[in-house]
Amino acid sequence: MLDQPRQNEAEAPVYRFDAAMPRRREDAVEDLVTGLRRWRLPVALAWLDLRNRYRGSVLGPFWMTLSTGAMVLGLGLLYASLFKQPFEKFLPFVAVSLIIWNLIAQTVTDACTSLTSAEGIIRQMPLPYSVHVLRCVFRNALIAAHNLPLILIVFVACGLWPGTEAFGAIPGLLVLALNAFFAALLLGMLCARFRDIGPIVASVMQLGFFLTPVIWEPRLLQGSGDWLLLNPFYPMMEIVRGPLIEGGASLGVWLAAIAYTVVAGAVALAFFVRFRGRIAFWV
Amino acid sequence: MPHISVEGVTIEFPLYHIGARSLKKRLLAKSRLREDDSHRVVVAALRELNFRIERGERVALIGHNGAGKTTLLRTLAGVYQPVAGRLEVEGLIGSLIDPAAGMDQESTGRENIVLRGLFRGLSERESEAMADEIGAFSDLGEFLDVPVRTYSAGMQVRLSFAMATVIEPQVLLMDEWFLAGDAAFMQKAREKLKLLVNDADILVLATHDMAIVREWCTRAIRLEAGRIVADGPAEVVTREM
Numbered sequence: 001m002l003d004q005p006r007q008n009e010a011e012a013p014v015y016r017f018d019a020a021m022p023r024r025r026e027d028a029v030e031d032l033v034t035g036l037r038r039w040r041l042p043v044a045l046a047w048l049d050l051r052n053r054y055r056g057s058v059l060g061p062f063w064m065t066l067s068t069g070a071m072v073l074g075l076g077l078l079y080a081s082l083f084k085q086p087f088e089k090f091l092p093f094v095a096v097s098l099i100i101w102n103l104i105a106q107t108v109t110d111a112c113t114s115l116t117s118a119e120g121i122i123r124q125m126p127l128p129y130s131v132h133v134l135r136c137v138f139r140n141a142l143i144a145a146h147n148l149p150l151i152l153i154v155f156v157a158c159g160l161w162p163g164t165e166a167f168g169a170i171p172g173l174l175v176l177a178l179n180a181f182f183a184a185l186l187l188g189m190l191c192a193r194f195r196d197i198g199p200i201v202a203s204v205m206q207l208g209f210f211l212t213p214v215i216w217e218p219r220l221l222q223g224s225g226d227w228l229l230l231n232p233f234y235p236m237m238e239i240v241r242g243p244l245i246e247g248g249a250s251l252g253v254w255l256a257a258i259a260y261t262v263v264a265g266a267v268a269l270a271f272f273v274r275f276r277g278r279i280a281f282w283v
Numbered sequence: 284m285p286h287i288s289v290e291g292v293t294i295e296f297p298l299y300h301i302g303a304r305s306l307k308k309r310l311l312a313k314s315r316l317r318e319d320d321s322h323r324v325v326v327a328a329l330r331e332l333n334f335r336i337e338r339g340e341r342v343a344l345i346g347h348n349g350a351g352k353t354t355l356l357r358t359l360a361g362v363y364q365p366v367a368g369r370l371e372v373e374g375l376i377g378s379l380i381d382p383a384a385g386m387d388q389e390s391t392g393r394e395n396i397v398l399r400g401l402f403r404g405l406s407e408r409e410s411e412a413m414a415d416e417i418g419a420f421s422d423l424g425e426f427l428d429v430p431v432r433t434y435s436a437g438m439q440v441r442l443s444f445a446m447a448t449v450i451e452p453q454v455l456l457m458d459e460w461f462l463a464g465d466a467a468f469m470q471k472a473r474e475k476l477k478l479l480v481n482d483a484d485i486l487v488l489a490t491h492d493m494a495i496v497r498e499w500c501t502r503a504i505r506l507e508a509g510r511i512v513a514d515g516p517a518e519v520v521t522r523e524m
Binding site for chain 1: 293299361362369373374389390398
């Protein structure tokens with residue numbers, strides 16, 4: 001039903017629904033599979049989101065690059081002098097940390113509106129809900145693509161070269177993408193049903209900025225660093241940051257990141273299976 | 284064979300943001316609101332509907348505002364899942380419910396045609412191939428390459444109508460907004476719709492206009508407060524109004 005075959009196909013598509021025997025799991029799986037198979041649609045919608053946001057501006061989406069660059073430079077200067085660190089050594093750390101943190105924080109905040117922002121489409125046409133979720137993921141991936149190259153510029157400017165270990169950041173980014181999908185699925189549903197979750201998430205992310213070693217280095221904790229793994233944002237950030245500035249992420253960080261991903265995935269998918277049919281009434 | 288079968292279908296809209304108990308009580312005094320098993324106030328939008336539509340039928344849904352016409356269309360399209368009952372729609376569904384749905388105001392008509400194709404699961408090449416056909420049918424001319432934001436309401440309707448009907452659905456679900464087209468286009472739209480319906484497909488049309496019902500439809504279903512109060516040949520049901 002969701003993926004209507006073309007007219008020349010012999011079998012007419014049948015849409016069946018029986019409230020007495022809901023096929024929740026089959027419907028949810030079909031939704032996810034169809035959404036992924038039709039990835040071109042969410043990619044096109046994500047492009048439009050970005051294009052429309054910067055319509056008519058000369059720099060367009062590169063405003064994001066510019067403002068992130070300004071923030072990295074400003075905070076780098078400030079904290080290098082506060083922490084009494086040499087600027088050219090501290091700047092790469094701050095640049096990598098801030099850019100990855102922004103990527104995580106913006107995605108989580110955006111995840112809250114993944115379904116409510118598609119309200120108009122959800123109520124008018126039957127589409128896999130995973131299309132709206134993927135749209136949110138791709139939109140944030142495109143934003144990240146405008147910010148991540150700044151890391152390279154900072155490295156070149158500071159004469160730093162992380163070596164081939166830096167490619168270790170790629171699996172880290174893939175894990176982040178997977179988590180972005182689960183976050184957009186779960187938070188998208190929760191925020192559609194409970195309109196208070198959005199502001200709560202926003203303030204949690206604000207607090208998270210200070211509780212996560214973004215502008216301070218984890219070694220400053222002296223010995224109690226293992227507790228950091230209880231903060232899910234730390235391993236998520238470290239699997240990308242580690243390979244870029246420390247030659248790799250530790251096994252503990254990776255295990256924690258995978259564990260958090262599994263939990264997020266299980267909760268998000270369980271919610272989706274159970275409440276998928278209610279989304280149209282929530283948005 | 285294309286058909287629609289609806290058995291005991293009930294749709295209830297939960298009203299989530301009603302907290303105050305006194306307000307709740309006052310609302311519940313009215314007949315269409317009730318409290319469900321988990322103590323939510325719900326509006327019964329459709330109540331235990333039963334009907335079957337066979338191939339070739341042109342059905343009008345009539346009734347006052349809020350009777351449930353559009354909700355029924357959306358349920359048939361697969362947007363809302365019923366809380367009770369069975370629903371079966373066989374055939375490629377085309378829905379003309381909201382002219383602006385899925386339309387990107389900043390994109391050109393041509394870009395929107397490609398986008399609509401993607402919404403339907405077509406490839407970009409297939410959608411681009413449709414662009415000229417849609418452009419010709421909607422009479423947009425050079426406006427096809429101008430952002431939709433600049434279109435008049437009538438032009439938007441023409442584009443939506445052309446985009447929605449180019450796939451030749453077997454089951455066409457339509458709200459009455461399509462009447463907003465200008466006179467010349469209405470003639471064309473009618474011819475197009477006649478072709479669609481004559482191809483032994485199903486038309487379900489929600490409308491207020493009894494002249495349209497008599498002219499277009501073979502059967503009418505009258506809804507009142509979410510229930511079917513009359514179902515029969517179009518002339519008979521409209522005469523009772």
